[in-house]
Amino acid sequence: MTKHNSNKDLNNIYTSKALVPYGSNLSSTVGYPRFTALERKSILIPNNLFPVFIGILLSDANISRSYKGDARLQFKQTIKHIEYFYFVFSKLSHYCSKGPYTTRTIVHKKEHIGLGFTTRTLPCITELYNNFYVDNKKIxxxxxxxxxxxxxxxxxxxxxxxxxxxxxxxxxxxxxxxxxxxxxxxxxxxxxxxxxxxxxxxxxxxxxxxxxxxxxxxxxxxxxxxxxxxxxxxxx
Structure with missing residues (x-):
């Protein structure tokens, strides 16, 4: 097994002269341990992902907020829209601690299977909540x-x-x-x-x-x- 050299990685970061726009290289954080308060505050929504959040909030996404805490976003789709679901998840997995899960809802006595994902509770999601919700109702x-x-x-x-x-x-x-x-x-x-x-x-x-x-x-x-x-x- 090759030993990971973190010092070498840091040196590459400090010496690199590549111009990388913020948000263009965000990777998934699924499976990462719980973030500290400082880490959560440092997570922002870059310009290239902001329209995705706005679009899904106008349609199928919802945000919930705990009392005096930060908010988290939940996105669900029926199984027949699985391609679109993963299209969105691939863009927003940077904000998630866990992968997608199966959902089951009963409408008119008929079971519907779907997929969903939920983001971490983050200050940047709270900002969206404050913009899109009044008295816990989407506006x-x-x-x-x-x-x-x-x-x-x-x-x-x-x-x-x-x-x-x-x-x-x-x-x-x-x-x-x-x-x-x-x-x-x-x-x-x-x-x-x-x-x-x-x-x-x-x-x-x-x-x-x-x-x-x-x-x-x-x-x-x-x-x-x-x-x-x-x-x-x-x-x-």
Whole structure:
């Protein structure tokens, strides 16, 4: 067995002249021991991963916070979306102490199998919680205009979008006022034509077909192959 030389590794770090943007080389911390308070404070969300967090928070991710403690994020997908689940996990495993786990939920007396992962409790996740939650209820943050990007929108569509010539996004957990606010952002920032529909009495956001087709080049680069049908339609 080759003995690991930590001094040599440190010397390489100190003498390297390579320019490495923060966040471009983050690795998984699954299986690592519990972090100290100082280590947890040093973990940040870099620019290249921030849109992923925003997109999944607008769709399938949830954050919980313990009393006076930091928050952790949980992300779940049904087993049929396993490719997209691992697409997200591969990007965010730096924030996790454990690997994915199996989930089981009962809806209308039918069992649904899925996968989930939960991040460590971290100050950087608490910052997201403070932006997206009021009284422990998820909201649309007032600064969404600044937070939303094409990549974040792509994740939102992959999580909550349904192809219907254009794209219907399930926004039924938000108020009509919040959905109108989202529509204004999509129209002003991304020049997307949108309309407000109702489904079982709840507001649903619809992005028109013409706008989707015109902006495929802005969305597809950020989408997992298994989810591209949500903007392209399923092949017959």
């Amino acid at each position: 649309i943050p007032s600064n969404l205009f600044d937070l939303l990007s094409w990549e974040a929108l792509a994740h939102w569509i992959m999580g909550d979008g349904t192809y219907n010539s254009g794209v219907r996004i399930q926004t039924d957990s938000f108020t009509v006022k919040e959905v109108v606010f989202i529509m204004n952002i999509l129209m002003i920032k991304f020049n997307l034509e949108c309309s407000l529909h109702t489904q079982r009495g709840y507001p649903v956001l619809y992005i028109k077909s013409k706008s989707i087709k015109k902006n495929l080049h802005n969305l597809l680069p950020y989408m997992d192959n298994s989810m591209k049908y949500k903007v392209l339609g399923k092949k017959v």
